[in-house]
Amino acid sequence: MFLIGQYDSPFVRRVAIALRLYGLAFEHRPWSTFGDADKIAPYNPLRRVPTLVLDDGEALIESMIILDYLDDLVGEGKAMLPRSGAERRKHLRICALASGLGDKAVSLLYERVLRKEQLALWVERCQAQIADVLEAERAKVTTPYWLGDRIGHADVAVACVVRFTQEAHLQLFEPSRYPALSAHADRCEALAPFREIVQPLAPPKG
Numbered sequence: 001m002f003l004i005g006q007y008d009s010p011f012v013r014r015v016a017i018a019l020r021l022y023g024l025a026f027e028h029r030p031w032s033t034f035g036d037a038d039k040i041a042p043y044n045p046l047r048r049v050p051t052l053v054l055d056d057g058e059a060l061i062e063s064m065i066i067l068d069y070l071d072d073l074v075g076e077g078k079a080m081l082p083r084s085g086a087e088r089r090k091h092l093r094i095c096a097l098a099s100g101l102g103d104k105a106v107s108l109l110y111e112r113v114l115r116k117e118q119l120a121l122w123v124e125r126c127q128a129q130i131a132d133v134l135e136a137e138r139a140k141v142t143t144p145y146w147l148g149d150r151i152g153h154a155d156v157a158v159a160c161v162v163r164f165t166q167e168a169h170l171q172l173f174e175p176s177r178y179p180a181l182s183a184h185a186d187r188c189e190a191l192a193p194f195r196e197i198v199q200p201l202a203p204p205k206g
Helices: 010-021 063-074 085-115 121-139 153-168 179-189 192-196
Strands: 002-004 027-029 051-053 059-061
Touching: 002 010, 010 063, 010 085, 010 153, 010 192, 059 063, 063 085, 085 121, 085 153, 121 153, 121 179, 153 179, 179 192
Parallel strands: 002 027
Antiparallel strands: 002 051, 051 059
16 A cells, blocks of 8 residues: 655654654655645545555545554554543544644645745644643643553644744744643653655645
């Protein structure tokens, strides 16, 4: 199977890191939604990334759908998300907040680079509010990872989004304002899959 998308996307990167943590072999096709949209279209008519193309040609789109498939593939004992219950809901909530922060950070970057307009104040405020909630949630956690001693999808999602947001909007994500999130991201980034699967942010040209 092969993964489409560049690793400076927090959504592509979290899928690639999950694949590596699960020990699943994959090829990487670092196609850009801007420069390589025509290459992506046959696999994903939305021309979005990440897209994971399976060995039989089936194409999975959207990171949560891809991760759900990977969890099923590796089985309950290895999956980085509980199959049911309160723990699953807690995990999914953090994933949703991280994805929301990532969406806002990407939108804000595109607005700045492509439209050349002043940053939208409501987007900045919304982004800050999400980060504030995640900071408060992480500050209450005493275990190495969000829900215990074992890394999960929430940990990967938050770490990838923190890195992207810091690179794209440092003025909106000062590490001193978010010490718990910054420490969490540093812990994850020290792991081998995070060190191996990384790409400096390369914004699209306006």
